Amino acid sequence: MSRIPSTKPPRFGTWILRIIYNASLFNEVFGDLQELYNERLQSKGRLTAVVHYYKDVLLSLRNIGLKDERTINNNSYVMLPHYFKITIRNIERSKVYSSLNILGLALGMAAFLFILEYTTYERGYDQFHPNFENIYRVTFEDYRNGQLQRNSASTVPRIGPFIKENMPEAVKFTRAHPFPSLVIAYNNKMFRQNRVLMVDPEFLSIFNFPLIEGNPETALNNVRTVILTESTAKKYFGNESALGKTISVDGIANYEVTGVAKDIPDNSHIKFDWLFSYETIKWWSEGEAEDSWNWNLFYTYILLESGTDIPAFEQRFDKIMYEHRSEIFKEYNFRYIFPLQALGDIHLFSNLEWEIVPDEQGDVNAINFLTLVAFFILAVAWINYINLSTARSIERSKEVGIRKTLGAFRLQMIKQFIFESLILNIISLWLGIIFFIVEIKYFNWLTNSKLGLNFLKDPMFWGLFTAVFTFGAILSALYPALVLSSYKPIDILKGTQVTGLSSSIQRKVLVVLQFTASIILIAGTTIIFMQLKHMNDQDLGFDQDELIVFRGPNYREDEFDSKFLEHHSAFLNELRQNSNISSIAGGSNIPGREIVDPAGIKRYLDSKGDYKVFSTLWIGHNYLPTLKIDVIAGRVSIQH
Numbered sequence: 001m002s003r004i005p006s007t008k009p010p011r012f013g014t015w016i017l018r019i020i021y022n023a024s025l026f027n028e029v030f031g032d033l034q035e036l037y038n039e040r041l042q043s044k045g046r047l048t049a050v051v052h053y054y055k056d057v058l059l060s061l062r063n064i065g066l067k068d069e070r071t072i073n074n075n076s077y078v079m080l081p082h083y084f085k086i087t088i089r090n091i092e093r094s095k096v097y098s099s100l101n102i103l104g105l106a107l108g109m110a111a112f113l114f115i116l117e118y119t120t121y122e123r124g125y126d127q128f129h130p131n132f133e134n135i136y137r138v139t140f141e142d143y144r145n146g147q148l149q150r151n152s153a154s155t156v157p158r159i160g161p162f163i164k165e166n167m168p169e170a171v172k173f174t175r176a177h178p179f180p181s182l183v184i185a186y187n188n189k190m191f192r193q194n195r196v197l198m199v200d201p202e203f204l205s206i207f208n209f210p211l212i213e214g215n216p217e218t219a220l221n222n223v224r225t226v227i228l229t230e231s232t233a234k235k236y237f238g239n240e241s242a243l244g245k246t247i248s249v250d251g252i253a254n255y256e257v258t259g260v261a262k263d264i265p266d267n268s269h270i271k272f273d274w275l276f277s278y279e280t281i282k283w284w285s286e287g288e289a290e291d292s293w294n295w296n297l298f299y300t301y302i303l304l305e306s307g308t309d310i311p312a313f314e315q316r317f318d319k320i321m322y323e324h325r326s327e328i329f330k331e332y333n334f335r336y337i338f339p340l341q342a343l344g345d346i347h348l349f350s351n352l353e354w355e356i357v358p359d360e361q362g363d364v365n366a367i368n369f370l371t372l373v374a375f376f377i378l379a380v381a382w383i384n385y386i387n388l389s390t391a392r393s394i395e396r397s398k399e400v401g402i403r404k405t406l407g408a409f410r411l412q413m414i415k416q417f418i419f420e421s422l423i424l425n426i427i428s429l430w431l432g433i434i435f436f437i438v439e440i441k442y443f444n445w446l447t448n449s450k451l452g453l454n455f456l457k458d459p460m461f462w463g464l465f466t467a468v469f470t471f472g473a474i475l476s477a478l479y480p481a482l483v484l485s486s487y488k489p490i491d492i493l494k495g496t497q498v499t500g501l502s503s504s505i506q507r508k509v510l511v512v513l514q515f516t517a518s519i520i521l522i523a524g525t526t527i528i529f530m531q532l533k534h535m536n537d538q539d540l541g542f543d544q545d546e547l548i549v550f551r552g553p554n555y556r557e558d559e560f561d562s563k564f565l566e567h568h569s570a571f572l573n574e575l576r577q578n579s580n581i582s583s584i585a586g587g588s589n590i591p592g593r594e595i596v597d598p599a600g601i602k603r604y605l606d607s608k609g610d611y612k613v614f615s616t617l618w619i620g621h622n623y624l625p626t627l628k629i630d631v632i633a634g635r636v637s638i639q640h
Helices: 011-020 023-044 046-067 069-093 095-123 159-166 230-237 278-284 310-332 343-349 364-391 393-405 410-447 459-485 489-493 505-537 557-576
Strands: 135-138 140-144 147-152 170-178 182-186 189-193 196-199 211-213 225-229 246-249 253-261 274-277 299-304 334-337 340-342 601-604 611-614
Touching: 011 023, 011 046, 023 046, 069 095, 069 410, 095 343, 095 364, 095 410, 095 459, 135 159, 135 343, 159 170, 159 299, 159 310, 170 278, 182 230, 189 230, 196 278, 225 230, 230 253, 253 274, 274 278, 310 334, 310 340, 340 343, 343 364, 364 410, 364 459, 364 505, 410 459
Parallel strands: 196 274, 225 253
Antiparallel strands: 135 299, 135 340, 140 147, 140 334, 170 196, 170 299, 182 189, 182 246, 211 253, 225 274, 246 253, 601 611
């Protein structure tokens, strides 16, 4: 009976290998040498196989310094310039592949930057105020017969002083009363101003709207004093100092400029060009702007002590309010409640009536969705990079085989491929930033936003982006590095085709994920486009084509029956002389804009005096025909 020769290499040679290498390197080297030993054993016999095995073991003595893991790590730093050269050579040798990979990553990173900057901007509304976490807006809920009739951002003027008098946690309060459509003149310069607020002096100490001229502690203390923004001051006074100048408002009264504020940041829910002193509106209203519980057109903000328990504060205040106003609440069967709203939540989380700038209110659900889309796009870009990298596996396998034959270890190969991936990611990042800088103005036009390049100076933004970039870049590099470094040089040198990678489960999963994500993004984009098209094509109930709207001047109640109507009629008559104008009409508002009319029309529901308030729109004779609004009941009188 013939004896079957052993397929195991000589033990003494194996023992020497264990001395030369540590455990992780031994398994890799011994596996390769064992395969060579078995091939020689079958083709050339045991003697030849043993001799060549000991020869390979002796050649391995040159790597005895790799026994210590720290030596390998230290050698890695020495290899960095070598890794860099190899990366540059691979990019030059495969220009088409490298261009596609870099461009794909760059576009993904640019899209991620655009969306991340936009969502960061939206989430950062009002957070430039140092005490924004302790600033709250007082909102207003009006209940009639237990039913909520009005839930508005504006409230009554008396609530601010009342909170300060009864709640010790309230450090300061301020009110802001909007007064749009003023005509302000200086010398021969006259402009209509729509961003006008009348505020308490504490407005400048609660909020961070610094003055570049004037004293913030005294600028709003007196009647007929006003602060304007820097750009507004330049529009009226040029390079002259605005302090002490006198302006005319509606041609009725003169006001002294007592301060110039820096222009308001775009991510502020409070927007103004002019700040009139609150003493002025108290003077106009003969004290009603200080004591009224019914004039619901004032925005009230309070600064609370740090650490105030808001639910407990609201509960205690509601009890005090009810005790103070219980008689009138019971008599007319209504109830006022004044919830607090955190300053940082106003832009994204508030959906109340009469917001101070309703056109700029955000939607937190949309921002969360966009954030998800941003990471989705970046993930697709990195998956595409992985797929392209592994698709070149056969070409790179020759490189791996040669380097391993020359003594390179798998750990070194992994480090090389990760380094190469990081270089490609960094190139893509800088290219993506260039795309961002070049295209930012078009993105602003598309989203109607005012994003800039301030994020380049924001450490928090770059901290988040660096963390995401580093994690994703290493993760996207790890899989190709592990795959490519796993090839056995014996298979490559024998000319055996490297198989299995292109059909591996991992790559199939990645390809499916990439196509699925792409289909979802394309389908989502198509659906949104169709929804927007549907909204644009929707019948609004009136015809807005070739329709021009002129905003009329402001007026006081005592002037409505005289000056305003007289000038309004004269203006309409003058327009009717123009043959290019087919129809003219006047109204207090236009469709689509929120109607702010605190009086409204009351509809009494029963004999107990319960009623519902309807907002009122005042219109002229031709309003409905001019806007081509169909009347389903009644008749419309037309004035020619």
